[in-house]
Amino acid sequence: MRQLPAVSRVLQDRRVQDAIAVHGRQLVVDCVREVLNRLREHLQKGSAVATDLPSIVSEVLQAVECWRTPTLRRVINATGVVLHTGLGRAVLAQAARRAVTEVAQGHSMLEVDRDTGERGDRIEHVRDLLCRLTGAEDATVVNNNAGAVLLAVTVLAQGKEVIISRGQLVEIGGAFRMPDIIAQSGAKLVEVGTTNRTRLSDYEQAITSDTALLLRCHPSNFRIVGFTEEVSAEELVSLAHRYGLAVLDDVGSGCLVDTAQFGLEHEPTLQESVQAGCDIVTCSGDKLLGGPQAGIILGRRQVVQRIRKHPLHRALRVDKLTLAALEATLRLYLNPDEAQREIPVLRTLAMSVGEVRRRANRLRRRLQATLPSGTVTVRLRDGLSAVGGGSLPGQQLGTVLVCLRSPEISAQQLAHALRWQEPAVFVRIEQEEVLIDPRTLLDDELDALVRAIDRAVVRCTGGKTNHARCGQSGD
Numbered sequence: 001m002r003q004l005p006a007v008s009r010v011l012q013d014r015r016v017q018d019a020i021a022v023h024g025r026q027l028v029v030d031c032v033r034e035v036l037n038r039l040r041e042h043l044q045k046g047s048a049v050a051t052d053l054p055s056i057v058s059e060v061l062q063a064v065e066c067w068r069t070p071t072l073r074r075v076i077n078a079t080g081v082v083l084h085t086g087l088g089r090a091v092l093a094q095a096a097r098r099a100v101t102e103v104a105q106g107h108s109m110l111e112v113d114r115d116t117g118e119r120g121d122r123i124e125h126v127r128d129l130l131c132r133l134t135g136a137e138d139a140t141v142v143n144n145n146a147g148a149v150l151l152a153v154t155v156l157a158q159g160k161e162v163i164i165s166r167g168q169l170v171e172i173g174g175a176f177r178m179p180d181i182i183a184q185s186g187a188k189l190v191e192v193g194t195t196n197r198t199r200l201s202d203y204e205q206a207i208t209s210d211t212a213l214l215l216r217c218h219p220s221n222f223r224i225v226g227f228t229e230e231v232s233a234e235e236l237v238s239l240a241h242r243y244g245l246a247v248l249d250d251v252g253s254g255c256l257v258d259t260a261q262f263g264l265e266h267e268p269t270l271q272e273s274v275q276a277g278c279d280i281v282t283c284s285g286d287k288l289l290g291g292p293q294a295g296i297i298l299g300r301r302q303v304v305q306r307i308r309k310h311p312l313h314r315a316l317r318v319d320k321l322t323l324a325a326l327e328a329t330l331r332l333y334l335n336p337d338e339a340q341r342e343i344p345v346l347r348t349l350a351m352s353v354g355e356v357r358r359r360a361n362r363l364r365r366r367l368q369a370t371l372p373s374g375t376v377t378v379r380l381r382d383g384l385s386a387v388g389g390g391s392l393p394g395q396q397l398g399t400v401l402v403c404l405r406s407p408e409i410s411a412q413q414l415a416h417a418l419r420w421q422e423p424a425v426f427v428r429i430e431q432e433e434v435l436i437d438p439r440t441l442l443d444d445e446l447d448a449l450v451r452a453i454d455r456a457v458v459r460c461t462g463g464k465t466n467h468a469r470c471g472q473s474g475d
């Protein structure tokens, strides 16, 4: 143990003093202690570690740098999954990004009435827009769609029974489980039908004097194929209203446009659910709608007003940055052509295979000119992109993949090295090949992608795959 310098000795080092000037004393002192403790443990275990002062100082500086560097950073999505929940779902339109910056930079008209100067309501920034775009009587917004469903079921059915088809008892988007949401809202779940077939008569037979709600949920991340039968929103509404019950439709992805125009199947739209007469319709803001994370609630005025007065509405309140992004995104939809041009999710879905092929060819040429010869072979092949993010399950878009294969580097190794580049790159692996899908690349990412692949290949072929990582330095 005598080999290790004292904390005070490390703090006297010139580079450490400079770090204190930049980052403050407390953080640097803590990092010195942490590094020395870690080295002490290694020495106790008999591991060989460098204990000279310059090595220790380098580790300290690296530890300080790690604490000061954000971990939530931009990455390149080369997976071809358009709405990738792990990679943050929808990329915001420029108008939405600008709105967020503007509202973040100063005070804003979040909750004031401009006319009277009195306190207003934050939802007013999007309420009329949502009504105009969907035909709903009234609307509100909460933190996310899981919150929207929890709130709506609580208001409509607490202490009562909720009937749902067994084919719609879904789990979506990382632990959103319909049965758990219903239990949490204090309602009793009544399952009807079977996994693949549910008829209107199944619902009708389950209605009792305790029933309050018929719940529909778009099974948005899986598909049942073969002999299937579901009840349409219209049929369910007419049954519910005959018995004085409400219908809640969780449509999931919040689509406002016809996805058939992208060569995909038609995804149920918000307008259709509203038109069918559902009392409440909910969806996410950051799926096909292409906005920020949010839970959008549309429906009959009287029900939406009850929802807005419920304490959970306050608990699930939407943030001003989210509202700014959502408002700007929705305003783009007032001109559908502009929405298509400006909203990245729609642009990515609308991209033709010809355009993807042009991008793939450009990327291949750049890589072949850049990568050290003989290290990696680059070829193109036809493939599929996925929509992801709880929409259009099982449906895929034609694409052209750029495939990387190396005699020396495994696909896993290369993918790992790519994730540790700056910016990090996320790819798919299939049959020992790294696959880059140009569909989900943004317009300005080609240069950064080529550089990242180049550096990752050099790193792997240089025999160094141990990237210095926060919390793991020295391990």
Ligand SMILES: *Cc1c(COP(=O)(O)O)cnc(C)c1O
Residues within 6 Å of the ligand: 144, 145, 146, 147, 172, 173, 176, 217, 218, 219, 220, 221, 250, 251, 252, 253, 283, 284, 285, 294, 295, 389, 390, 391
């Ligand atoms: C994605 C999804 C949810 C969860 O939405 P979040 O906004 O992620 O909370 C709920 N229901 C359906 C049908 C979904 O597709």
